[in-house]
Amino acid sequence: MSELANQLSELRGRFDAAVADAPDADTLEAVRVAFLGRSGEVTLLRRGIGQLPAAQRPAAGKTINAAVEVLEAQLLEAERRLATGNFDAELAKRIDVTFPAIAPLRGSIHPIRRVMDDICAYFERHGFAVVLGPEIEPDYYNFDALNIPPDHPARDGFDSFFLTDHLLLRPHTSPMQIRTMQQHKPPVAVVTPGKCYRRDAVDARHLYQFHQCEGLLVAQGIHFGHLKGMLTGMCRELFGPDQQVRFRPSYFPFTEPSAEVDTTCPVCHGLGGTCRMCGGSGWIELGGAGMVHPNVLSEMKYDAGAVSGWAFGFGLERLAIVRYDVDDIRRFVENEPDFLQQLA
Numbered sequence: 001m002s003e004l005a006n007q008l009s010e011l012r013g014r015f016d017a018a019v020a021d022a023p024d025a026d027t028l029e030a031v032r033v034a035f036l037g038r039s040g041e042v043t044l045l046r047r048g049i050g051q052l053p054a055a056q057r058p059a060a061g062k063t064i065n066a067a068v069e070v071l072e073a074q075l076l077e078a079e080r081r082l083a084t085g086n087f088d089a090e091l092a093k094r095i096d097v098t099f100p101a102i103a104p105l106r107g108s109i110h111p112i113r114r115v116m117d118d119i120c121a122y123f124e125r126h127g128f129a130v131v132l133g134p135e136i137e138p139d140y141y142n143f144d145a146l147n148i149p150p151d152h153p154a155r156d157g158f159d160s161f162f163l164t165d166h167l168l169l170r171p172h173t174s175p176m177q178i179r180t181m182q183q184h185k186p187p188v189a190v191v192t193p194g195k196c197y198r199r200d201a202v203d204a205r206h207l208y209q210f211h212q213c214e215g216l217l218v219a220q221g222i223h224f225g226h227l228k229g230m231l232t233g234m235c236r237e238l239f240g241p242d243q244q245v246r247f248r249p250s251y252f253p254f255t256e257p258s259a260e261v262d263t264t265c266p267v268c269h270g271l272g273g274t275c276r277m278c279g280g281s282g283w284i285e286l287g288g289a290g291m292v293h294p295n296v297l298s299e300m301k302y303d304a305g306a307v308s309g310w311a312f313g314f315g316l317e318r319l320a321i322v323r324y325d326v327d328d329i330r331r332f333v334e335n336e337p338d339f340l341q342q343l344a
């Protein structure tokens, strides 16, 4: 064997060992530089060609080129081996197939929205239209047209946010009764859900922004029995088939007679006792209702002798608390994912 061949063979022995021992890509790169780099061992050998007799130089060049090809192929192979090895090691480290899978995060319809949609669906099935109205209303729509003149004490109860002397954030959805009757001759049958605002201090039962749904039916021959029937049906739809509905005499300037509406407590099913939800009464209060006051009908140029109507206004957070057995109304605005997930 020529001397060059001896040198190359000895060099390959060391190269093979170095490549086999390289634990990572950096070490492998160092091996490449040491043997094949600009001042690496092979380059030095190549420089030695100049000293050979001219006749031997081409053969020597070929031998070195062939050796370089083999070394480079070995490096590439080693690189691949290290990369796969790392990947397998990572896999072995990270994947525990017995670990519970990560469930995909899914959005859901907000509980208040669901109550609203279900009420609307119920009334639409019975021929009512769903209409939405402005959240800023003149006092005429909020009070005057609803039979609450400027000096009437009932105005105080609404704890309104006034924006100007005559413009306010609506404290109830009842203004939509007025807008509906202004725009349509009887018969009218609408439900109008939406946001309302009151100067209430926030606690477990109060928010300063909340939702109501108003209902209005005016036609010939409408009486209190129709109101009871529709609201009882609504409660059964929302809370289940066993719900009873109770009408307690009450007062609202825009209805006569007026009532507050209670439903069987869905937690104790009316048993009362020590029930935390209803305070032991067996009943939960949902909102107000009544027969539309003749003054309101007349203000709308409706013939109060020829038509009559009922109206109701329920708080949606109130309905949702009962429906989902929620202990604090603030949960509906805090929107904790865990809370919403439970109700989804």
Ligand code: DAH
Binding pocket: 171, 172, 173, 174, 214, 215, 252, 254, 255, 287, 288, 289, 290, 291, 310, 311, 312, 313, 314
């Ligand atoms: N607007 C009343 C409130 O927010 C609730 C109400 C009572 C609405 C009687 C009505 C009704 O339509 O007839 O307190």
